[in-house]
Amino acid sequence: MNAAVLLIISIVVLAVGYVLYGGWLAKQWGVDPSRKTPAHELEDGLDYVPAKAPVLMGHHFSSIAGAGPINGPIQAAVFGWVPVLLWVLIGGIFFGGVHDFGALFASLRHKGQSIGEIIDDSMGKTAKKLFITFGYLTLLLVVAAFSSIVASTFGVTTSAGAAVEGATLAANQSTAMISILFILLAIVFGFFVYRKNAPIGISSVIGCVGIIAVVFIGLNFHPIALTYNQWMWILGAYILIASVTPVWILLQPRDYLSSFLLYFMIGAGIIAIIGATVTGHGSFAIPAMGDAALKGTGVFTTGTAFPALFVTIACGAISGFHSLVSSGTTAKQLDNEKDAKPVAFGSMLIECIVAVISLCAIGFVWVAASDGTYASPTQVFAGGLSAMIGSFAPGMQDIMYQLLILAVSVFCLTSLDTATRLARYMLQEFFVENGQTAKDLTGYKKVIANPYVATAITVVLGVSLGMTGYTKIWPLFGAANQLLAAIGLLAVCTWLGAVGKNNKMFYIPMTFMLAVTICSLVQTIKAKLTAYTTGAADVWALIQALIAVLLVVLSIILAVIAGKTLVKQFKEKKNGKAAA
Numbered sequence: 001m002n003a004a005v006l007l008i009i010s011i012v013v014l015a016v017g018y019v020l021y022g023g024w025l026a027k028q029w030g031v032d033p034s035r036k037t038p039a040h041e042l043e044d045g046l047d048y049v050p051a052k053a054p055v056l057m058g059h060h061f062s063s064i065a066g067a068g069p070i071n072g073p074i075q076a077a078v079f080g081w082v083p084v085l086l087w088v089l090i091g092g093i094f095f096g097g098v099h100d101f102g103a104l105f106a107s108l109r110h111k112g113q114s115i116g117e118i119i120d121d122s123m124g125k126t127a128k129k130l131f132i133t134f135g136y137l138t139l140l141l142v143v144a145a146f147s148s149i150v151a152s153t154f155g156v157t158t159s160a161g162a163a164v165e166g167a168t169l170a171a172n173q174s175t176a177m178i179s180i181l182f183i184l185l186a187i188v189f190g191f192f193v194y195r196k197n198a199p200i201g202i203s204s205v206i207g208c209v210g211i212i213a214v215v216f217i218g219l220n221f222h223p224i225a226l227t228y229n230q231w232m233w234i235l236g237a238y239i240l241i242a243s244v245t246p247v248w249i250l251l252q253p254r255d256y257l258s259s260f261l262l263y264f265m266i267g268a269g270i271i272a273i274i275g276a277t278v279t280g281h282g283s284f285a286i287p288a289m290g291d292a293a294l295k296g297t298g299v300f301t302t303g304t305a306f307p308a309l310f311v312t313i314a315c316g317a318i319s320g321f322h323s324l325v326s327s328g329t330t331a332k333q334l335d336n337e338k339d340a341k342p343v344a345f346g347s348m349l350i351e352c353i354v355a356v357i358s359l360c361a362i363g364f365v366w367v368a369a370s371d372g373t374y375a376s377p378t379q380v381f382a383g384g385l386s387a388m389i390g391s392f393a394p395g396m397q398d399i400m401y402q403l404l405i406l407a408v409s410v411f412c413l414t415s416l417d418t419a420t421r422l423a424r425y426m427l428q429e430f431f432v433e434n435g436q437t438a439k440d441l442t443g444y445k446k447v448i449a450n451p452y453v454a455t456a457i458t459v460v461l462g463v464s465l466g467m468t469g470y471t472k473i474w475p476l477f478g479a480a481n482q483l484l485a486a487i488g489l490l491a492v493c494t495w496l497g498a499v500g501k502n503n504k505m506f507y508i509p510m511t512f513m514l515a516v517t518i519c520s521l522v523q524t525i526k527a528k529l530t531a532y533t534t535g536a537a538d539v540w541a542l543i544q545a546l547i548a549v550l551l552v553v554l555s556i557i558l559a560v561i562a563g564k565t566l567v568k569q570f571k572e573k574k575n576g577k578a579a580a
Helices: 003-031 053-065 066-077 081-108 116-123 125-154 166-194 200-220 228-242 251-278 305-316 319-328 337-364 366-370 377-392 395-429 442-448 451-466 470-498 504-533 539-579
Strands: none
Touching: 003 251, 003 337, 053 066, 053 251, 053 337, 066 081, 066 125, 066 166, 066 366, 066 377, 066 504, 081 305, 081 319, 081 470, 081 504, 116 451, 116 470, 116 539, 125 166, 125 200, 125 228, 125 319, 125 395, 125 470, 125 504, 125 539, 166 200, 166 251, 166 377, 166 395, 200 251, 200 395, 200 539, 228 251, 228 395, 228 442, 228 451, 251 337, 251 377, 251 395, 305 337, 305 470, 305 504, 319 395, 319 470, 337 366, 337 539, 366 442, 377 395, 395 451, 442 451, 442 470, 470 504, 470 539
């Protein structure tokens, strides 16, 4: 298969899906540009702050991207490029796009509140409490997984305590330095744009120049040398502060600037793939239907295509975390309802493009990835694309490798503090009843719902779990994240039915995702219990098994409640037509 042809076809398919299917969804649900959004109605200067569409898209995309659309397709490439590509394209348009767009739209009609409040509206208080518990557990896994990934790309030691040496050590120190300087740059950018009303166009140009300067400094001056565990504690302190800081100070400007890194990464990927192909250096060696002998080796995942393929690819096709971002931070900043389609549906499809680029990257270095040359999917991604560029632009390979690693770490940082902020919202909403706000709470509920207390609880639990290492958390995160997507689809589906709008586009996605992820979690429970009882794994395997059990039970209860709600809605609609 020709990688350039595969990429071009994918972009065309996704563009057509955005215009036709995305436009149809907006009409079916009644997106109304004249309607006042929660960002204006409830503006408070902290969480509810209207943002220009390009700025908000930068935040939204940076938050949902993380390492998901890179890690997933690379790990799942063992199943073959055909299944991976089909799921990315079909899943992105008809599953992920519907999920993200629907969650944002529903939240806009619920004062920018989370999926939990949407569930309360259509399925009741008990279902809301169960969903928030489910969502909070998943967010803890996000905090644990992404903090571990970032600490691994910054530290001079691994999560296991082994020393990092050679080129990887220098790359880690450079990435850490650049990331710190990038945060400082974002704060300055936010001050001038939001407090001094500096023109966004001129500010963006200056911001991009600042990014280049930050990268140059970090590549040539990186004196910080801290261990994995030290970085974990520092990251904990960072997200503790970042997630309670007004969004205009750090979240909006940092995510907007990081979106330029994302666009650079996508642009570099497209140039690398097409350039290598045109100059006769491109290769795409992934078997069409996979290589069973490679499962579980190197960077590749284990298991059978069903359910492993659909769980592993995650953010490249559909991700439950996206619904929390859409209904958590994004809905509180959307300036106009017409921006919902490009911000939510559009960002999902751009993420699909990143997933296809990742597939092309591993295709170029398939032999090296198969023999264990690369230690992580991120290294495969950066190594594959930089090798492509080096094949027709000698001398650029090392620089591109560092820039691509940096881009991934920036997105992980973005997802990390966004997840912490979302977890804080969920803890607060758990105790709030209809018609109340967190300010109305009393006693222990008021203490736990306090922004600083709720954030501290999340940081301590998430970072402590992250100390065990990324590889121990990611498999459980993948299944929990996809199960959350199924519940998000259920929630929006039942709400649309309750308000009399077309919800049939949710039936197949939510049923399929429930089946996939419950199956995957059951397999995980069995594997973890077997490993623990035979002495092949420590107590963390037992903890992961217990979390998986809890997630399965919660999801089944929610699915039953949702099913009863949909049946009731169908009967009421049928009886209404009969009476008419």
